[in-house]
Amino acid sequence: MDQWPHDISLDAFRKTWVLEGEPLWLRVFDVHRDKMQIKNPQIAVGNLEKIFTCTFQLANAKGFQAMSLRDLSRDTGISMGGLYAYIGSKDDLAGAIAEVLRTTLDAVLSDQAVLSLPPVQRLQAILYGDLYMNDIMHSWYYFCYLESKGLSPEQREAAMQMELKFDERLRNTFEAGVVTGEFKADRLTLLASNTTAMLQQWYLKRWKFSRQGTRIEDYAQFVLDTTLSSLGHHAV
């Protein structure tokens, strides 16, 4: 085989979906402009980046509930009153994080390009893409997972639906391979859940991967191989 019809490198993903830098913060501004008193995007983006980045650091160190807005004010260099020009309330800040991640993930998952690929490459495109997104937006995923108790019931439900939707996307791919005879049809729902769990490990168990020196390319290959093995497909 000469070349994948679909470029599955991390660099290619980064260029297709710009999930970092100014484009990201402009999308944050867009999603939450109704909660903010600041009207000028050019002024907002710098402070939004500070607010969200410092929130991730503080929440990661002591938890979102335990973090105070005075901590956030100190770390961002923005006054207490100034913060309230960017957020409706402390809870709205957590809600904004969840909503930005959800809409971003929704956009990436709505990509129909991978659906035309044959089952094995399609599976590979989904697994690699999701893993790259987990890696790039690690802070956002980690926050939403560990702080889900602080989110509104609607947002918690939306997050569960998002995970079920991803599971179903995997399951459909498995079934496409069953139709072509490449995969065997055995407990596909459980297998899809397990594959999702493996991908989530990349942001949930970062301490372990870091300690063991596992690189993302190696882990992506491992997830693909393990999933294919469970599907009875013995890969190259």
Next chain:
Amino acid sequence: MDQWPHDISLDAFRKTWVLEGEPLWLRVFDVHRDKMQIKNPQIAVGNLEKIFTCTFQLANAKGFQAMSLRDLSRDTGISMGGLYAYIGSKDDLAGAIAEVLRTTLDAVLSDQAVLSLPPVQRLQAILYGDLYMNDIMHSWYYFCYLESKGLSPEQREAAMQMELKFDERLRNTFEAGVVTGEFKADRLTLLASNTTAMLQQWYLKRWKFSRQGTRIEDYAQFVLDTTLSSLGHHAV
């Protein structure tokens, strides 16, 4: 094969390791008697059960940090002052939960009986046993996982060491099977981590299993089959 040399049913596990009811609360009393002003175990156990059970409920609903001791006082029916006869502080309560789980898990993992089993049965005994323990002490695991930010650095480190120790236990079992030629030796460290993650799903993704109607016996079989498949061992 007529019969397993090792009874791997949930009932057998419950009888071997009594992790519920009065024996559990007596162990809680024992682990934390130095933090309590109550001297009489018979009086303590009833209130300890109320305090820990209500803490799990409240922390599950809104998070441990967001839960107030007045909430706990109301739900348990114990006055504010009374609570402080049982706990040294709010943080000590979280610490006690982590410590009880850690010492209990340590005792179960120290069981040397499974080490004499041949690789496949040994793997089965470990997976089933851990899954049963995850199931019975679900509230404790779930609390420790989601509230780990609120624990002391020592306890967080101890929890990580515990997980690494479990991974290593799995890895040793894999390698025992490699020696006998039953398993192939491919990325055993990653595979052990993945198996641990599958077991953790049982308390992390209860909502999903419940929605899909997955029973613990089915899931245990799935985890065993998937792990054996990754080891190149095609099971019965």
Next chain:
DNA sequence: GTCTATATAACGATAGAC
């Protein structure tokens, strides 16, 4: 009377909000 367990009420600190 003494020890243990529970209840009341208030203190000081700090939170989110504006």
Next chain:
DNA sequence: GTCTATCGTTATATAGAC
């Protein structure tokens, strides 16, 4: 910078058991 609510915590008082 201020206001108000609420937090964790504790000093103190009370009640029952032997």
